[in-house]
Amino acid sequence: MFEPFVVLVVLLVMIGIGFPIFLALGLSGLLGFYMAKGSLAFFFAPSSLFGQLNSFELIALPLFVLMGNLLSATPVGSSLFVAATRWLNWLRGSLAISSVGASAMFGAVSGVSIAGVAAIGSIAVPQMLERGYSRRLAAGSVVTAGALAMLIPPSVPFIIYGAVSGVSVGDLFIGGIIPGIVLALALSLYIYLRVLVNPHEAPPDHTRYTWAERFESLGNIWHSALLVLIVLGSIYSGMATPSEAAGIGAMGALFIAGAIFRMLTWRKFIDILASSARVSGAILLIMGAAKIFGDYLNLVRVPQALTDLLVGSQMPGWAILLGIMLLLVLLGMLVDAVSLIVVTTPILLPVIVALGYDPLWFGIVMVLNLEIAVVTPPVGLNLYALRGVCPDLRIEEIIRSAIPFVMVQFLVLMVFVLFPQLSLWLPGLI
Numbered sequence: 001m002f003e004p005f006v007v008l009v010v011l012l013v014m015i016g017i018g019f020p021i022f023l024a025l026g027l028s029g030l031l032g033f034y035m036a037k038g039s040l041a042f043f044f045a046p047s048s049l050f051g052q053l054n055s056f057e058l059i060a061l062p063l064f065v066l067m068g069n070l071l072s073a074t075p076v077g078s079s080l081f082v083a084a085t086r087w088l089n090w091l092r093g094s095l096a097i098s099s100v101g102a103s104a105m106f107g108a109v110s111g112v113s114i115a116g117v118a119a120i121g122s123i124a125v126p127q128m129l130e131r132g133y134s135r136r137l138a139a140g141s142v143v144t145a146g147a148l149a150m151l152i153p154p155s156v157p158f159i160i161y162g163a164v165s166g167v168s169v170g171d172l173f174i175g176g177i178i179p180g181i182v183l184a185l186a187l188s189l190y191i192y193l194r195v196l197v198n199p200h201e202a203p204p205d206h207t208r209y210t211w212a213e214r215f216e217s218l219g220n221i222w223h224s225a226l227l228v229l230i231v232l233g234s235i236y237s238g239m240a241t242p243s244e245a246a247g248i249g250a251m252g253a254l255f256i257a258g259a260i261f262r263m264l265t266w267r268k269f270i271d272i273l274a275s276s277a278r279v280s281g282a283i284l285l286i287m288g289a290a291k292i293f294g295d296y297l298n299l300v301r302v303p304q305a306l307t308d309l310l311v312g313s314q315m316p317g318w319a320i321l322l323g324i325m326l327l328l329v330l331l332g333m334l335v336d337a338v339s340l341i342v343v344t345t346p347i348l349l350p351v352i353v354a355l356g357y358d359p360l361w362f363g364i365v366m367v368l369n370l371e372i373a374v375v376t377p378p379v380g381l382n383l384y385a386l387r388g389v390c391p392d393l394r395i396e397e398i399i400r401s402a403i404p405f406v407m408v409q410f411l412v413l414m415v416f417v418l419f420p421q422l423s424l425w426l427p428g429l430i
Contacts, residue, residue, distance in 0.1 A: 004300050007032040011293070021339050022282075026289035032296035044299075045292045052291035053284055055163050056243055062280035063246035064154045067231075068110030069272045069279075070253035071224060074261045077119025079220035080105050086209045086217045093195035093202040095133060096141040097188045099124040103142070104184040105221075107149030108228045109253075113374050114385040117146030122389040129392075134201040139393055140401035141191055143386045144409065145184070147371040150337070152180035153232055154249070157337055157370055159242070160287065161363040164345045168360075169242040170235045174427045175364045182422075183371070183412045190408045223260055227252040283338050290342035298346060307350045317355045318418075324348055325417055328366060329410075332373025336381070340373070341366065360427060361420045368413045375402045375409075 007028050014024035026045070033041030084098035084105075091097055099120055106116045121142040128138035150157050153173035162169035195202040231249040234240035240248065258264040264272075297303060310320050331340055345366070352362045374382045377399055387395050416423050 003032065003035045004297065004302055007035070007293075007296065015335075021336060022285040022289040025286070025293045025339065025343065029289070029292035029294075029296045032293070033299070036296070036299055044295070048292045048295040049288035052163070052288050057159065057169055057241070058163050058284070058287075059243040060154075060169065060241075060246040061156060061159050061283060062276060063243070063250045064156060064159070065280050066273070066276040067154075067246065067249040067253040068115055069276050070250070070257045070264075071109045072115050072119055073268065073272060074224075074257050074263050075220060076109060076224050076256075077102070077106050077116075078123045079217070081120055081123050083214075083217040083221055086214045089205045089207055089209065091192065092199070092204060093137070093191045094205055095124065095128045095131065096137055096191045096195075096202060099128075099141045100145040100148075100184055100187045100191070103145035104148045104152060104180065105225070107146075107152040107180070108154075108232075109224050110149055113147045113149045113371075114381050116149045117143060117382045117385040118389050120146065121386045125386070125390045125393070131205070132203040134198075135393065135397060136401040137191070137194070137201045138401075139386060139390070139398045140403075140405045141187070143382050143398055143402050144371075144375050144405035145187060146382050146385070147374050147409075148180055148184055150371055150374070151176045151183065151364075151367050153177065154242075154246070155367065156283070157341060157367045158363065160283070160338060160341050161345060161366065163287070164291075164342055165349055165359055165363060167363055171360055171427045172363050173232065173235060173242070175360055175423050176367065178426055179364055179368060179412070179416055179423050182415075183368075183409065186408050186412050187405060190405070194404075223256050227256065286336075286338045287342050290339055294343060294346040303347045303350045306347060307354050310351055311354045320351070320355060321357070321417060324351070325365070325369065325413065328369040329372055329376075332370055333376045333380070337370045337373060340370065357420065358424060361424055364423045365413065365417055368409075368416060372406055372409050372413070375406060 010031060011024055011028035014028065015021065026049075029048070030041055030045045033044045037044060080102040081098060084101040085095060088094045088098050088101065102124070103116045103120050106119055107113070110116055124142055125138045129135065149155070153176050155173065155176055158172040158176060159169055161167065162172055227249060230252065231245045234245045234248065235242055328340070328344065331344065349359060349362065353359060374380050377383060383395060383398050383402065386398055387393060
């Protein structure tokens with residue numbers, strides 16, 4: 001087992017000195033193959049990369065990214081926030097709670113957390129600060145709620161996990177609904193209780209909206225909501241695969257952005273296509289390179305050795321599971337979500353299965369873990385996304401504001417870790 005240790009050290013050194021993550025994974029995996037199989041490494045490595053990317057289900061990834069980018073170019077994000085504030089303004093802390101609700105709904109049309117933070121944060125945070133909300137409540141509510149896009153379908157992390165693990169992406173989408181709703185409600189409840197205890201953090205909103213104004217606020221979001229229902233409904237009903245539904249979603253988003261909102265010029269459309277291609281290409285590169293590294297670990301039986309070690313240790317299953325969850329949280333603070341899914345899934349999934357847990361459930365709790373990862377430094381992308389759209393907030397201030405919300409996220413994670421059936425019963429009904 002000396003060679004895997006050398007490969008791991010090489011990987012960590014390359015990441016530490018600033019190599020792109022896909023290059024570090026691919027080169028360290030290639031080195032491992034070379035140490036194990038000599039010149040055959042130059043056959044194994046390309047085969048691993050091609051085998052990972054040669055998947056019909058992965059077509060859904062760039063199409064859902066395109067769908068999210070097209071809708072992000074429209075006023076859907078701000079319209080969601082306006083609708084939420086008009087319907088929830090009777091609650092104390094309504095603007096912060098509206099941020100959570102709008103982020104959850106925007107997650108259903110984008111699937112990318114930083115897009116939600118940018119779209120909602122650019123509108124919600126200035127409004128909250130203008131109305132006297134505390135800076136920490138304003139920043140914390142938006143930066144953590146943006147992560148809901150990772151869990152609420154259509155979710156890019158679920159597509160990646162499904163491609164790596166072989167679990168149905170449709171089942172993962174269905175399984176993510178209940179945890180997504182529970183997490184959104186938990187964040188909202190925390191905000192409500194927080195402002196009850198500290199009323200100075202959220203002055204009451206004395207604005208009164210008529211029912212006509214409330215229903216009017218739905219006018220700019222109904223088509224996006226309908227599109228999401230069509231996309232997800234076609235998957236859940238079995239009428240379309242996730243890849244086919246993603247194509248429907250991308251075409252529908254193009255129609256909404258171009259024909260309904262008339263927000264697309266040819267220049268803007270080309271820019272959206274280029275941005276979607278860059279994001280999708282980066283994700284696919286990391287997935288292919290991580291597969292090289294993962295296949296090397298499988299070749300030298302690292303996952304099997306780890307499974308035998310942990311299962312044979314006579315430790316209680318819950319203790320092993322808790323250790324895995326803590327490991328994922330810590331790794332998520334250092335490694336981006338895509339790399340974490342692709343690298344750790346082949347190693348940890350055999351352990352999970354040997355302990356008697358469902359791979360579908362593990363995918364859901366892994367994404368719950370990633371929701372914590374995107375709001376914890378130093379690699380918490382949501383932190384920097386909010387800093388980008390709200391330059392008046394210091395990054396240290398945003399980090400401190402996120403800490404209590406991260407505690408809420410961790411408590412929700414523990415609930416779904418300890419009670420797996422909570423996330424499995426809905427997929428079991430369909």
